[in-house]
Amino acid sequence: MSAQIPLDNILAIEHLLSDDEKLARDTLRDWIRERYRPLLNEAHRNGTFPVEIIPEIAELGVFGANIEGYDCAGMNNVSYGLVMQELERGDSGLRSLVSVQGALVMYPIFAFGSEEQRQKYLPKLARGELIGCFGLTEPMAGSDPGSMRTTGRKDGDAYVLDGVKAWITSSPIADVAVVWAKCVDEDNKIRGFLVERDFGGVSTPDIEGKFSLRASPTGEIHLNECRVPLDNILEGSGGLKSPLSCLTQARYGIGWGVIGAATDCYQTVLDYGLERIQFDQPIASFQLYQNNLAEMATKIINMSLLALHYGRLKDSGSLSPIQVSMLKRYNVGSARKIASDARAMLGGIGITDAYSVMRHMMNLESVYTYEGTHEIHTLAIGRALTGISAFD
């Protein structure tokens, strides 16, 4: 036997992180292990999210963590990324809830809302007193959100919204939705609206039968002549670039988050392989097993370095959407491969929830598809590299 070297020592980025960044990471890592993990298997089996834990999540300062003011934690973007990583080490469903709340609900209010809207909504969202969701996708408009059919029409003191939003994270438990609609009075310009659950004409049915993100509520938003007060339009929004800029924020967090899921899979199969004996030897002693571990470790190091580099660029204000596409595509694709290989390395027990791996594997199928599918990011990168668009 020779000495085992922890992956963190090979990655060797501790000296590149500030004390605040390490504190954010370690606080979340402990909380996930002590408070969230014990709730997770039952939530996953039942296909529910443990809503009773929301006040505690809010206490951690993770909702809108990289927003300044309005009762938000005002973390830098590397701390925010490390928080996402630790949340997803627990479960992609929990990270999705926090991503949506911060990047897809609080960010558009912060970026496109009036000062009154910010004051009204952001502190309550930060404290978890309101839960939000983001309605862009529709049954007939997924990868091509510009083809959305939901409309907004001005009528006296309100906009009247009609349409159906599909695949909406947190919609079944949300108090407020950022809904994107085409304004028929403004040449079908896409605008954002803050729709409260009790406005009338709003329902949010669950999507049943999910094998992925089971501990995250996913639903639809049905808008049937829903009257939204004029005060609830996001005045600063206009055109498809507004919702896309929110997605850029969320994808940045996803790029970090999946490092957590991948690392949990890696650590699980490393520990398992050292203990599980077959052919009178630990299975980690076999070359094929070690090959998988080496591939996983290399991917996790690449993922972490990419995230940290782009995090520093984001903090300096120079991160571009194409770099975020690169981060989302590379890190999620790598995490998906790691989870799938890890599942096989656990053998039969790997298909149960005795280990976290199959849950991560199933979750990462959603993460691969949402926030721009892997294929759409491939095309975006291809367009940037060649200057030729293959998809619009």
Ligand SMILES: Cc1cc2nc3c(=O)[nH]c(=O)nc-3n(C[C@H](O)[C@H](O)[C@H](O)COP(=O)(O)OP(=O)(O)OC[C@H]3O[C@@H](n4cnc5c(N)ncnc54)[C@H](O)[C@@H]3O)c2cc1C
């Ligand atoms: C669990 C979950 C949660 C979600 N949460 C939200 C949310 O909170 N808010 C929200 O608005 N949306 C949400 N989504 C929706 C998600 O963003 C969409 O599912 C995604 O954009 C893909 O759209 P689609 O499912 O309609 O697939 P489609 O667009 O129909 O794509 C089907 C397949 O065709 C491929 N494809 C499409 N166009 C091209 C092309 N030009 N070239 C090559 N391949 C192409 C895609 O890559 C994919 O493989 C969520 C989805 C899931 C699964």
